[in-house]
Amino acid sequence: MDYTAKLDEALQRLHDEGRYRTFIDIERKRGQFPHATWTKPDGSEQPVTVWCGNDYLGMGQHPSVLASMKEAVDATGAGSGGTRNISGTTVYHKRLEAEIADLHQKEAALVFSSAYIANDATLSTLPTLFPGLIIYSDSLNHASMIEGIRRNGGAKRIFRHNDLDHLRALLAADDPETPKLIAFESIYSMDGDFGPLKELCDLAEEFNALTYLDEVHAVGMYGPRGGGVAERDGLLDRIDIVNGTLGKAFGVFGGYIAASAKMCDAVRSYAPGFIFTTSIPPAVAAGAATSIAFLKGEGGVKLREEHQTQAKILKLRLKGLGLPITDNGSHIVPLIVGDPKHTKLMSDMMLEHYGIYVQPVNFPTVPRGTERLRFTPSPVHGPREMDALVHALDALWSHCALNRAEMAG
Numbered sequence: 001m002d003y004t005a006k007l008d009e010a011l012q013r014l015h016d017e018g019r020y021r022t023f024i025d026i027e028r029k030r031g032q033f034p035h036a037t038w039t040k041p042d043g044s045e046q047p048v049t050v051w052c053g054n055d056y057l058g059m060g061q062h063p064s065v066l067a068s069m070k071e072a073v074d075a076t077g078a079g080s081g082g083t084r085n086i087s088g089t090t091v092y093h094k095r096l097e098a099e100i101a102d103l104h105q106k107e108a109a110l111v112f113s114s115a116y117i118a119n120d121a122t123l124s125t126l127p128t129l130f131p132g133l134i135i136y137s138d139s140l141n142h143a144s145m146i147e148g149i150r151r152n153g154g155a156k157r158i159f160r161h162n163d164l165d166h167l168r169a170l171l172a173a174d175d176p177e178t179p180k181l182i183a184f185e186s187i188y189s190m191d192g193d194f195g196p197l198k199e200l201c202d203l204a205e206e207f208n209a210l211t212y213l214d215e216v217h218a219v220g221m222y223g224p225r226g227g228g229v230a231e232r233d234g235l236l237d238r239i240d241i242v243n244g245t246l247g248k249a250f251g252v253f254g255g256y257i258a259a260s261a262k263m264c265d266a267v268r269s270y271a272p273g274f275i276f277t278t279s280i281p282p283a284v285a286a287g288a289a290t291s292i293a294f295l296k297g298e299g300g301v302k303l304r305e306e307h308q309t310q311a312k313i314l315k316l317r318l319k320g321l322g323l324p325i326t327d328n329g330s331h332i333v334p335l336i337v338g339d340p341k342h343t344k345l346m347s348d349m350m351l352e353h354y355g356i357y358v359q360p361v362n363f364p365t366v367p368r369g370t371e372r373l374r375f376t377p378s379p380v381h382g383p384r385e386m387d388a389l390v391h392a393l394d395a396l397w398s399h400c401a402l403n404r405a406e407m408a409g
């Protein structure tokens, strides 16, 4: 057996399909986000502006978050030193979980190493708690949900993206006595479109199903206190399990679920992905708790308004140039280039010639023919950065001779 040859084959497959990923090595500059330094493959450095990050509100450089983290490091050291069960539960973890539970108006919350792990660990454990459980999953759900559902050995039904009629038909076809759970997202990250949360909750109620909502791209950014789209739409009490991340708008690291005390107790007690792993460092928990608390208040309201304004301005300006952006009313701005070569070329040229960093998004993350550049404007992107981006895109779109919309509206 030639193991090295097998690795070569596996990697070559990705190259052949144009799916081989190269990482761009950047160092963000605290206090100067979205500015960063790019270290090129030859070791030389170039200043860049990041336009594809998920630190949507710039909380990763917020002074109060950094102060909390430093304080916790000084007070308690680096790591937690254990799993939650064996010496790894601290006041920092307890405070963070209380902050999260309050954010979503739930009795309890559980912190995981990431939202990926939170989805995977929770969804793969639920059939143990509800024998015979059928999970109804939106076809565009995140890989972490798909993985958890796939691994759990239970029954699953995939409904077409946001298709309520299809979901209804699937629910109606199953035994009314079987336990059921509907899993969906509030904002789908590649098109920036919203899930029909109210209608999904209505269906869940009608068919006596539990609801599982991934709010990863909404927590911190939507709702009066940053509780997400369910908070904005007054649906918190109709969601049984909320999933969120501490690594995107909250600017730190980690993930969680929030739910009833009993649900959290059961997941805590049964999910291997929660039990058999070192808990997050106290400093990370402290920073995340401070970030959540900050975004619940007036400061958060202001950042959320600025965030939405920035997204609206960018969309308006790109539409004004006739560039084919997808506008689903959220903060995410996808520019559809439509083939992998041009998308990669534009991304490369933006970085090299204009110092603008936006990662190309290709199949299988998005369907073939919809390859895109996905921009994430934020309150830390000023008018100067926005001008530079718009001018670069205008020039490159012409350079690549790509189509524009007929006299854009």
Ligand SMILES: *Cc1c(COP(=O)(O)O)cnc(C)c1O
Residues within 6 Å of the ligand: 114, 115, 116, 117, 119, 142, 144, 185, 189, 214, 216, 217, 244, 245, 246, 247, 254, 255
């Ligand atoms: C990023 C993402 C996750 C995973 O969050 P992490 O905390 O980065 O692991 C889960 N769900 C969705 C929809 C995401 O986009």
